[in-house]
Amino acid sequence: MKADKNKYQSRRDFVKTAGKLIIVAPLVIIPVFLAKKTSVKGYVWQIDPLKCTQCGQCKTNCVLTPSASKCVHAYRMCGYCDLCGGYLRQGVKTISTGAENQMCPTGAIKRKFVEEPYFEYTIDEKLCDGCAKCVKGCGDFGNGSLYMQIRHDICVNCNDCSIARTCPSNAISRIPASIAYIPKDKR
Amino acid sequence: MLPDKKNIIFIFLIITVFGTVFLWWIFKNQPLPLTERIPGMDGRPAMKARSDTVNIGEFFDTLSAMDALLPGDWPRFRGVDFDNINKDTTPLSEKWDTAGPAIIWQATLGEGYAGPAVHNGRVYLLDYNERKKADALRCFSLSSGKELWRRWYYVDLKRNHGYSRTIPAVTDKYVVTMGPRSHVMCVDPVSGKLLWSLDLEKEFGIPGTEKGRITPDFYTGQCPLIDNDVAVLAPGGKALMIGVDCASGKIIWQTPNTDSLRMSHNSIMPMTIQGKRMYVYNAVGGVSGVSAEKSDLGKLLWLTTDWSPATTAASPVFLGNNEIAVFGSYGAGGARIIISEDVSGFKATVKEQHKATNGLASDQQTPVIIKDCIWAVMPENAGALKKQLVCYKKSDLLTEVWSSGKENRFGRGLGPYIVSGDKLYLLDDDGNLYFYKIQDNKATLISSHKILKGIEAWGPMAIAGKYLIMRDARNLLCLNIGK
Numbered sequence: 001m002k003a004d005k006n007k008y009q010s011r012r013d014f015v016k017t018a019g020k021l022i023i024v025a026p027l028v029i030i031p032v033f034l035a036k037k038t039s040v041k042g043y044v045w046q047i048d049p050l051k052c053t054q055c056g057q058c059k060t061n062c063v064l065t066p067s068a069s070k071c072v073h074a075y076r077m078c079g080y081c082d083l084c085g086g087y088l089r090q091g092v093k094t095i096s097t098g099a100e101n102q103m104c105p106t107g108a109i110k111r112k113f114v115e116e117p118y119f120e121y122t123i124d125e126k127l128c129d130g131c132a133k134c135v136k137g138c139g140d141f142g143n144g145s146l147y148m149q150i151r152h153d154i155c156v157n158c159n160d161c162s163i164a165r166t167c168p169s170n171a172i173s174r175i176p177a178s179i180a181y182i183p184k185d186k187r
Numbered sequence: 188m189l190p191d192k193k194n195i196i197f198i199f200l201i202i203t204v205f206g207t208v209f210l211w212w213i214f215k216n217q218p219l220p221l222t223e224r225i226p227g228m229d230g231r232p233a234m235k236a237r238s239d240t241v242n243i244g245e246f247f248d249t250l251s252a253m254d255a256l257l258p259g260d261w262p263r264f265r266g267v268d269f270d271n272i273n274k275d276t277t278p279l280s281e282k283w284d285t286a287g288p289a290i291i292w293q294a295t296l297g298e299g300y301a302g303p304a305v306h307n308g309r310v311y312l313l314d315y316n317e318r319k320k321a322d323a324l325r326c327f328s329l330s331s332g333k334e335l336w337r338r339w340y341y342v343d344l345k346r347n348h349g350y351s352r353t354i355p356a357v358t359d360k361y362v363v364t365m366g367p368r369s370h371v372m373c374v375d376p377v378s379g380k381l382l383w384s385l386d387l388e389k390e391f392g393i394p395g396t397e398k399g400r401i402t403p404d405f406y407t408g409q410c411p412l413i414d415n416d417v418a419v420l421a422p423g424g425k426a427l428m429i430g431v432d433c434a435s436g437k438i439i440w441q442t443p444n445t446d447s448l449r450m451s452h453n454s455i456m457p458m459t460i461q462g463k464r465m466y467v468y469n470a471v472g473g474v475s476g477v478s479a480e481k482s483d484l485g486k487l488l489w490l491t492t493d494w495s496p497a498t499t500a501a502s503p504v505f506l507g508n509n510e511i512a513v514f515g516s517y518g519a520g521g522a523r524i525i526i527s528e529d530v531s532g533f534k535a536t537v538k539e540q541h542k543a544t545n546g547l548a549s550d551q552q553t554p555v556i557i558k559d560c561i562w563a564v565m566p567e568n569a570g571a572l573k574k575q576l577v578c579y580k581k582s583d584l585l586t587e588v589w590s591s592g593k594e595n596r597f598g599r600g601l602g603p604y605i606v607s608g609d610k611l612y613l614l615d616d617d618g619n620l621y622f623y624k625i626q627d628n629k630a631t632l633i634s635s636h637k638i639l640k641g642i643e644a645w646g647p648m649a650i651a652g653k654y655l656i657m658r659d660a661r662n663l664l665c666l667n668i669g670k
Binding site: 096127 | 219222223224225226227228229230231232345347348397404405495496497498515516517518519550566567568
């Protein structure tokens with residue numbers, strides 16, 4: 001009998017304890033979860049390359065000069081073309097590295113012969129001012145392997161990002177800092 | 188009054204402070220050092236002539252016997268009349284059910300955009316076999332899709348946005364093909380027997396020079412033309428245009444290339460302008476007209492370099508009133524050229540030219556003219572009209588009279604379209620086939636269906652009888668669009 005009573009009490013205690021836990025747990029977990037979610041440190045601004053329309057406002061609207069928004073290259077998508085719409089201006093008569101033929105106003109895209117007929121394109125981010133002209137050219141005429149991203153080693157992560165505020169396609173939003181970038185070739 | 192000591196110190200301090208601020212401002216944001224951007228910084232090696240020897244048409248495989256001989260003719264790029272309009276009276280379906288048009292047969296191809304030609308129940312396609320590294324003229328039965336034979340030759344190519352791009356030209360006696368590296372081959376259309384071949388790079392190239400380079404970037408896109416049993420080709424280099432006798436393989440005329448025009452992705456379009464039949468070709472560097480009449484066959488009639496986009500793929504179209512429309516790729520837009528004639532001869536004048544954002548443009552496919560309207564799918568960089576099906580009046584290439592709307596954009600605006608009667612079939616880059624009905628200068632979407640699951644469905648389509656033949660990067664399909 002004694003054993004049965006203890007057993008009964010033990011079950012009752014268990015249910016009571018479980019009930020308390022069920023009530024208390026959300027009170028602890030939800031604030032922690034929300035606090036983590038709203039933490040400024042946990043989120044960074046980033047451009048969704050599929051929404052970006054290469055309007056050029058990243059260059060002028062960032063609080064930094066030059067902009068923290070840079071062109072990056074998805075090598076796996078690149079066609080390594082000789083006639084590259086991201087590197088060369090529209091309507092060039094000769095394909096060469098002459099400044100008059102280049103799309104990039106600052107010469108931030110470097111081109112290197114690999115083997116006939118392929119050329120490799122790399123971005124010198126120090127020179128890139130985020131104008132996105134190359135991104136538009138690559139998207140219009142090539143595989144779209146050039147795209148814009150906000151570089152977090154430069155970005156000061158403003159509470160109200162001035163590029164995001166004016167982006168006409170709402171391509172800029174906060175994403176978890178653990179993700180940080182939206183690579184176009186890994187989606 | 189001489190300044191006292193206090194004033195001197197005050198002025199000195201002000202100058203020092205402002206001088207320090209000025210120097211700090213000057214040296215704080217030092218611009219990055221300027222570097223020259225001059226040609227040759229990419230390490231491109233000097234241009235060399237290719238050293239490999241290609242035995243064009245060396246191999247032949249007989250694969251199946253011919254079965255049913257179906258009617259229907261689409262013997263070359265843009266069909267019988269070079270207008271991309273099917274004139275066959277075979278009744279075609281007015282609407283598709285949810286299953287879409289039935290797939291009759293399909294075949295696997297090497298990666299590319301080469302379109303089919305159809306003649307006497309056979310489908311011809313110049314494919315590239317990546318495993319063998321070979322160009323292959325493949326002949327299929329239109330009724331069953333069985334491959335009847337294959338005439339092929341080794342040619343080493345590296346993938347450069349696919350490989351194949353051209354459509355054979357077929358007559359009762361000849362099939363003429365042009366491979367990705369400008370290898371021309373003429374075979375018997377029934378037996379596949381090799382009649383002759385021509386290596387345009389070897390025969391017409393000027394080694395070591397950019398202007399003498401024959402094959403353009405992204406490989407050859409020019410579709411050969413057979414006119415009165417003469418293969419008409421535009422190699423560039425040593426000759427702007429040539430005529431090759433299909434029976435003997437001999438070059439019977441050639442047009443000197445005085446302005447060093449280069450082969451583009453355009454094809455030669457026969458037109459009658461100012462009452463004279465001529466071959467119109469939009470090369471890299473300029474647009475030209477070459478006589479197609481016996482009296483002065485091959486003579487350069489006119490040439491203009493005022494319209495010369497770096498790249499051009501859509502071929503010229505005749506607008507009437509001695510005018511042609513030409514198109515450039517990569518945002519170059521289009522232009523209207525008027526051909527006039529006086530005692531000194533013909534003269535071409537660029538009457539109007541516009542960017543893709545300002546008027547009719549086409550990056551890849553040649554627009555279609557129906558009565559007084561011209562139809563096209565606009566390229567990706569055409570502003571608000573990008574990737575839309577549009578209609579312009581032939582008389583005004585700057586103002587669209589109809590467009591499919593922003594909710595109806597088609598892939599990247601690079602897919603083909605073809606017309607039969609009042610029906611327009613449009614394939615987008617991703618293999619969705621749209622069926623529009625045209626009434627005057629408007630089109631109504633009747634049906635659409637996802638046909639192909641592949642990518643880059645850019646090869647021009649063909650209609651033969653009740654069959655529509657289409658492709659994506661790797662698959663060839665024959666659909667029954669008949670009633």
